[in-house]
Amino acid sequence: MDSKISSRLTPDEAPATSSFSPNANGRHTMDRLFAAAAWTATGISVAILAWLLLTILIDGLSTLNWNFIDSLPSRNPENAGIIAALVGTLWIMAMVAAISFPVGVGAGIFLEEFATDDNWLTRLIEINIGNLAGVPSIIYGLLGLAFFVRVMEPITGGRSVLSGALTLSLLILPVIIVATREALRAVPGSMRLAGYALGANRWQVVWSHVLPAAMPGILTGVILALSRAIGETAPLIAIGAAVYISFLPSDFQSQFTALPIQIYNWVGRPQEEFHRIAASGIIVLMALLLLMNGIAIYLRNRFQKEGL
Structure with missing residues (x-):
């Protein structure tokens, strides 16, 4: 059939x-x-x-020893050290983290959780934040030179550690704000509704429930932002960071140098010995970067375990 x-x-x-x-x-x-x-x-x-x-x-590795780490810069490569640049970098990164983390995270929380009205001001701020994330770093250096070094000289001390930290904070703020907003968006809306159902207001829900759940993602953005800041050279050169300095910074208004600037100075020298100690400086910079990232990753994993 x-x-x-x-x-x-x-x-x-x-x-x-x-x-x-x-x-x-x-x-x-x-x-x-x-x-x-x-x-x-x-x-x-x-x-x-x-x-x-x-x-x-x-x-x-051949020139990396304690004498290199503990010595001040010198015109003689055998006696040149990196202690001034290392201490200056530690000063700057500590201040950058102290400035950019609360400001960036706070701005991200406000834009994502409180500025919920779709008006022209909110859209303008969001567009500018997205555009600022792609601005070349030298532009931030020129802005820091014009505003932090010259206009705010009585407060910052001119070409100082504070001016460098404020400039680098402006550089990484868009990255932190965007990462914070994305981490907050990843938190389920049911968590917010549960908090409201228990009688909590919006700030209590954000502070007690949403922010702890989003903190691992926020810290990931902070890690990336600080990793970018520690290697920046152009903004610090633009604001007038010292290429050669024979003393350690004592406060936030002191003159300073940083590891990227010191490495850049040594690489530009014609002597081969300076190129070797520049490689040693790069190793120190990478070790410092790995240490910072390790601390941030530890804090991120700790928040993840507490949120489970």
């Missing part, structure tokens, strides 16, 4: 058995090609990074 029915079907009415198999094969081929391209790009990036790190370690 089935054979009779099938024999009566016209070619247009015949059942299609494998009409989608060519497209499926093409999609699988494209998937494999894309995966291969992604793995190739990742391998090339990791290989280049490993080669750079290996080169820096080979050049810098």
Whole structure:
């Protein structure tokens, strides 16, 4: 019976058995090609990074010792050290974290949780924050030179640690604000509704429930922002950070230098010995960066465990 029915079907009415198999094969081929391209790009990036790190370690470990870390800069490469730049970087990063974290997180909380009205002012602020995240760092340096160094000189002390910290804080604030808003958006709305159902007001819900749940994501953004700030050179050069300094900063109005500026100065010297101690300075900078990131990651994991 089935054979009779099938024999009566016209070619247009015949059942299609494998009409989608060519497209499926093409999609699988494209998937494999894309995966291969992604793995190739990742391998090339990791290989280049490993080669750079290996080169820096080979050049810098021979001159990396306690005398190098504990000595002031010198025109003689055998006596040159990095203590002034290291202390200046610690001063700056401590002040940048103290300024940018509460301001950036507070701005993100306000824009995401309290400024819920879709008016022109809110849209203008959001557009400007998104644009400021892509502004070149030298522009922030020129802004810091014009405002923090010259206009606010009686407060900041001119070309000082405070001026550098304020400039770098402006540089990373958009990153922290955007990361804070994204972390707050990831918190389920049911958590807010549960707090309101128990009689809490908006601030109590945000402070007691939403912010602790979003803190791991916020700290991830802070880690990325501080990692960018610690390696910036152009803004500090623009505000007039010292290239050569023979003393340690004593307060927030002291003149300063930083590790990126000191490394930049040594790399520009023609002597090969300065290039080696520049590699040693890069190792110290990477160690400081890993230490900062390690502390931030520990705090992030701790908040994650408390939120579970």
